[in-house]
Amino acid sequence: MRNFTTADSATYIELGITRMLAHAPAAAMGPFQFGAAVTTNRTLHERLIELMRLRIAFHNQCRSCMAIRYFSAAATVSEGDVCSLERPAEAENLSPGKSWPSTLASVLPPITCRLTMRTFSA
Known part of the structure; x- marks a missing residue:
């Protein structure tokens, strides 16, 4: 499991829930394999995913999420990029093509608050 999760190269924060799941290795492999499949088969660039994650963290005011x-x-997201997410419309270092994650992340939290089981039952 140590090799599968890259435990030796991940930061303490990146290991997050891995530390808890490691107490039950057989049960932990399911979530780890799912996460690996999602990560290896996605089509968005790491930079876009990280910018969107940070923008959502900013909206949710999750300090630990913003700090990670x-x-x-x-290598692709600088502290300047992170600071520009506070006011993406005014950011000089985010071109219109690169600011869409921030725009999408600004819209997602209110939408997800309105989702109910009725939304999915149609």
């Missing part, structure tokens, strides 16, 4: 910088996107 995932290793997979560290």
